[in-house]
Amino acid sequence: MADHYDDLETRDPALREAALFERLPDILRGALTAPAYAARLKGIDVESIRDRKALAGIPVLRKAELAALQKASLPFGGLVAEAPGSFSRLFTSPGPIFEPEAARPDPWRAARGLFAAGLRAGDIVLNTFSYHLTPGGFIMDSGARALGCAVIPAGPGNTEQQLDLIEAYRPDAYCGTPDFLKILLDAGAESGRDTSSIKRALVSGAAFPKSLQEAFFEKGIDAYQAYATADLGFIAYETSAREGLVVNEDLIVEIVRPGTGDPVAEGEAGEIVVTSLDPCHPFIRLALGDLTAELPGRSPCGRTNARIKGWMGRADQAAKVKGMFVRPEQVAEIGRRHPELGRLRLLIERQHETDVMTLAAECEAASRILAEAVENTLRSVTKLKGIVMLVAPGSLPADGKVIADERG
Template identity: 75%
Template sequence: MTDHYDSRETRDPAHREAELFARLPDVLRRAMAAPAYAERFKSIDPAGVTSRSALAGLPVLRKAELPALHKAAPPFGGFVPGLPGSFGRLFTSPGPIFEPEPVHADPWRGARALFAAGFRPGDVVLNTFSYHLTPGGFIFDASARALGCAVIPAGPGNTEAQFELIEAYRPVGYSGTPDFLKILLDAATAAGRDVSSIKRALVSGAAFPKSLQEEIKARGVEAYQAFGTADLGLIAFETQAREGMVLNEDLILEIVGPGTGDPVAEGDVGEIVVTSLDPDHPWIRLALGDLTAALPGPSPCGRTNMRIKGWMGRADQTTKVKGMFVRPEQIAEIGKRHPELGRLRLVVTREGETDVMTLRAEAASLDTALREAVNATLRSVTKLGGNVALVAPQSLPNDGKVIADERT
């Protein structure tokens, strides 16, 4: 049994990088057939966007902006080339955000993730993600069928009916949330039903803490995690190495400072930004609002694509201080005005009945003049008074957090 989906997973990283950026100009031209992308990139020559540095010069599109954009120019905000009728299925997610499903095989790029979790052609898979309006069920359904699996479109809930299906079809695989997998196993034990055919699982959509991982494994199921979104499908996935998540093929992933489009230093925590090379539905620098960090080197499983630590929290740390919103973008602006500073963290506390904010800033020099200059910039950018505390370089945590609301 082969360990990899295909040879693309183990190719030289430099070759993969060159191939991705050789394809990017054509994908960018295709994106610019959509009016919103055409406007955003009107001063850009796609032929020149052939490197990470060039890509980093393009504006970021934040997922948090999509509901308003879709409402202003339904259904896709002007970011999708082609009409709704040119797609196979049309979905909605909370926001609302509207997502089309391309008609080509494995449109959500999930077959690789299932393969890495041990699924193989001919397996029967119980898919418990919802098939109603949102794309989750179809993401995993289409991915499993692209791999050559038969799918039971169970959806969540109704465990009694699911037991009947499991005992009849004997699925070896499960896809769904880790929470529902536990519910299913617990309910089967309580009811004396046989679900022992399920030996492996690909889970997503909810936290999968170590304690739950160990419990699921002790009950005979090898479960692996996948990270994805309704917009992009499967972005990264666990492998048998169990060391981070491997980036999917045909994607360019950047990790940027929260509130910016600027890539962070290697290994630093930052916001995930994804460029998809699907010509039918390209995304150019879509900022997901999720935090992660890159892991060094290739995975021990032999896959050579970039690895990430997985989901590490939310990048949108906007909070309200004295009735005014303070955003990560504003903290990033302070850093740009004072390049001599390192990491920044705005800590918001409460003293009596008053909000207090203190900007903790890494600096090699702790002199009073610098502190006063940064304090003036803090007031100028946020329109609020606050304190500045200069701290030693590398003393703030590398966790991607730029605003910490510590009010009880």
């Protein structure tokens, strides 16, 4: 059995990086034909965007902005030049956010992740992700069929009927949330139904703790996880190495400090930002609102792309203090106004029945004058009074958390 989907997965990382950034200017030129991207990229020489440093100069597009953009300019917020009729399927996700599916095989780049989970041509896949309006079911379906698998489009729920399908078709693999797989297995065990045909699983959409992974393994199921979104499809996927998630091909993934578009230091946690090289529906520096960190080195499985730790929490750490929202972007603005500061962390506590903010700021040369200046900036930016505590460089945790709400 082949270990890798194709030779792209094992190429030299420098060759991959060069290939991605050689294609990027073409993608940016195409994006300029969409009105919203034309406005966002105004004044930027797209021909010069040929490395990560140059890419970091483009403002991030926050996923949280998509619903408002699309409401103002239906259906795709002016970010897509193609007419809706040129796509194969048209979806909506909560928000609402409207998503088109490109008219090509494996449009969501799922086949690699399914292959890494052990799926092969001729396998039968029970797909329990929803096929109703949202792209989840079709993301897995299209990837599995690209591999030559037969797919049972089961969708979620209807446990008894799912058990009927399992006994009738004897699927080799499961796709869906880990929680629903547990429900199926438990229901099958309680009612004496045979679910033993399922030997592999690709799960997503919910936490997949090691305890649950081990519970599946005890039942003879080798389960892997994927990090995917309705906008981009498969972003990263687990492999047999079980050491983080390998970034998918045809994507440029950055880890940035929350509230900014600035890349973090190597290994530091931050927000996931993705640029997709999809000429039909490009995303240029889409900030997903999720935290992760890049792992050092290469995967023992032989794949040479970057690896991420997986989901580590939310980057959009907005908190309401005394009736007003405080956001990571505001903390980042304080850092911009005081470049002598390093990493920042805003701690929110409850003391004597009132909200108290303390901004911890790393600094080489602390002084009372600087602390007072930062306090004034904190008040100016947030419209709230807070305490500033200057600390030594490297003393704040590199966990991607910009606002720590400790009020319980």
